[in-house]
Amino acid sequence: MAPHAVVVAGAGQAGLETAAALRARGYTGRVTLVGDEPPGPCHRPPLSKGYLTGAVPAEDVPLRPASFYAEQDVELLTGTTVVSVDRERHTVLLESGLRLPYGALVLATGCRPRPLPVPGASLHGVRTLRGLADAEVLRRALQGPPLRLVVVGAGFVGLEVAATARGLGHEVTVVETQPRALTRALTPAVSERIVAEHRAQGVRVLTGRQVAVLHGDDRERVRAVELADGERIGADLVVVGIGVLPNTEPARAAGLAVDDGVLVDAGLRTADPDVWAVGDCASFPEPRTGRRMRLESVQNATDQARCVAAAICGEPHPYTAVPRFWTEQYALRVQMAGLTSGHDETVTVGDVAGGRFSVLCFREGRLIGVESVNRPADHGITARLLAAGTALSPAAAREPGFDLKKLPRAPHSPTASPAPTVPTAPTSPTAPTSPTASPSGSRSEERLSVHA
Amino acid sequence: MAKITYKHPNGTVTVVDVEAPNTVMRGAKLNNVDGIEAQCGGSAQCGTCHVYVDSANTLPLPAMDEVEDDVLYGTACERTEFSRLSCQLPVTEELDGLLVHLPEAQS
Incomplete structure (x- = not known):
């Protein structure tokens, strides 16, 4: 029997998709989505790219329009978080003091940026990027006069910010501790191609170099980045992108097992049969590698959310989706x-x-x-x-x-669909007829180049 | 503004008014039309906003570029001669009355 109420802790992509998938499956109980970011669930990918340039306007950032929550009867509580879970009584306590009962609890608490462990990291002008509020600060800075930007960390977020800032005319240096960019994520051929493009665009990319200390002026504003080898790089803005840490506090407080993420089984369920974890915060046994891992991507958030929504509705199955990631730079x-x-x-x-x-x-x-x-x-x-x-x-x-x-087309999996038939329109279009194709519009071209 | 009709695989039809400069994809998202995912948010990366333009369509759609053509190799449901990525279809007044069919699955 489906639970009477589902509380989703975390209102990022995974949380939102869980709520949406529950309703799409016909779940009729109460669904409450709890998250600390005031605008509610947002597209994060544009926050390091098109949102910073202005190509993606603020109104395109929410994952769903405000009407979604009323239409789908999803209660969205923003500006608060789940601080504790009483698994015996099946309630969660929110920071706001509100206590919510649940039949099923889904932890979709996401991650937070890993802080830079060097002196000066708390100076003004040293930023990380995770949510819309962070992106808004960077957008304002990057849309102003040319700056000297130092990006610490050559991962996806850092390199996307570097590419975007360079495109806006800023002087950009990227500093990476590892001997090459994107070490964990990509093969050398691909990461080298990305770095070569950054260099061709005028970005200074330093690999195998460590940041030792950030220096500020007498107003506590960052002015320089000093490397371990003594080189000092002038900086008006520093963006730190050295990875993320999973938000596991509610799971830990609930006495659930945590180890670089909330530990879940192949069906994304914790040791408590009424508690699941999805998205960036979930550490799950990846079926193809046999290794336990967390994946930070839109695809993973979406597909894990669906897997858990199915389980809550009485159709549990192992999570087997093929991981997919993408990035756009230049x-x-x-x-x-x-x-x-x-x-x-x-x-x-x-x-x-x-x-x-x-x-x-x-x-x-x-x-x-x-x-x-x-x-x-x-x-x-x-x-x-x-x-x-x-x-x-x-x-x-x-x-x-x-x-x-x-190659012959592989079938769609896991739910292989027959080739759809496209019927002739029962209601024919009413607008004036004109030739079938026109050159692609400038908007579509623009989106291809900058909107990722 | 243009009226865009989204026809679901089960035969149900949703008709919405979409303002320029939104795309056919955004028109669905803004109006809570199921059946279009757009995981990448409209950057022609993921192929999860696949639609079949009605076979009797005579409205002037933009030509398909190489990236869209390539991404359509990866759609969950079979690609046909009517397949498009709805994120690559900007809505204009000229598209008033466009009918698109939604596939059985996007991912």
Whole structure:
């Protein structure tokens, strides 16, 4: 029997998608979404890109219009968080003092930026980026006169901010401790292509270098970044993007197991049968690698939310979605399907010099993931291949003329759909007729280049 | 402003008024029309805003560019000659009356 009420702790993408998926499945109990960010659930990807330039206006940032919550009977409580959970009585206590009963509790508490552990990190002008309020501060700064920006950390958020700021004319330096950018996320060929583009655009990218201290002026405003080797880089603004820490406090307070995330089983359930975790904060056994991990992506948040909504509605199943990520920097569209770490063989297809290629990653002869640069077809095709478990050997990928577009279409998984039929319109359009195609509009072009 | 009709696989139809400069995708999101995900928010990355433009359509849609064509290889449901990414269809007055069919699944 479905629970009488679901409380979702955390109103980011995973939380919102959980509420939406419950209603889409016909769940009729009370649904309450609790989150500390005042505007409610937002698209985070544009916050490091189009929102900073103004290409994505503020009204495009909410994940759903305000009308959604009334129409779908989802109670949205913003500006507060779940501070404790009484699992015996099945209630949560909010920071606001409100106590809510639940039949099912979904922890979608997300992450917070990892703080920079050096002296000077609390100076004015040293920022991190997670929510809309952070992005608003950066947007104002970056839309002003040219600044000297130092980005600490060459991960996705840092590099996206660097690319955006460079596009707005700022002087940008990126400092990364690891010997290369995006070490954990990408193969060297792809991360090198991204860094090469940053350098070609005039960004100074320093790898294998550590920030030692941030220096401020007498008004406590950051003025320079000093590296461990003594180099001092002038800075008006510092953006720290050195990863995130999962928000596990409510889980911990509830006595649930936590270890770099809320520990859940293959169906995303904690040791308490009435408590689940989804999205960035959930540490789950990833089925293809057999490793426990957290994934920070829109796709993961969305698909995990659906998996848990199904379980709450009485249809539990293991979470098996193929991980997908993407980033846009300058004119580079970089996409990842599957997980490529742990590969023992790669095959590169396409034109590396021309910046349109994919790196197919294999482990023990099996395709485990694909990274694509400006080859979106490869990304979509391999995501489906991985989902369907279709075999592709490194030898086959090395054949002359090999092209993923020429492979037979893998079925949609997990719920394979028959090819849809497209009926002729029962109600024909009424507007005046005109030729079938016109050149693509400038808005669509603009979105392609800057709105990610 | 244009009236856009979204037809669901079960035959139900939702008709909404969409203001320029929104896209057909945003028109669905702003009006809580199910069946369009747009996980990437409209940047032609994810292929989860797939629609089938009605086969009898005569309204002037923008030509498909190479990126959209490529992304359509990855849609959850079969691609047909009527497939488009709704995030790449800006709504104009000229699209008043557009009918799009929603696929069975987006991801």
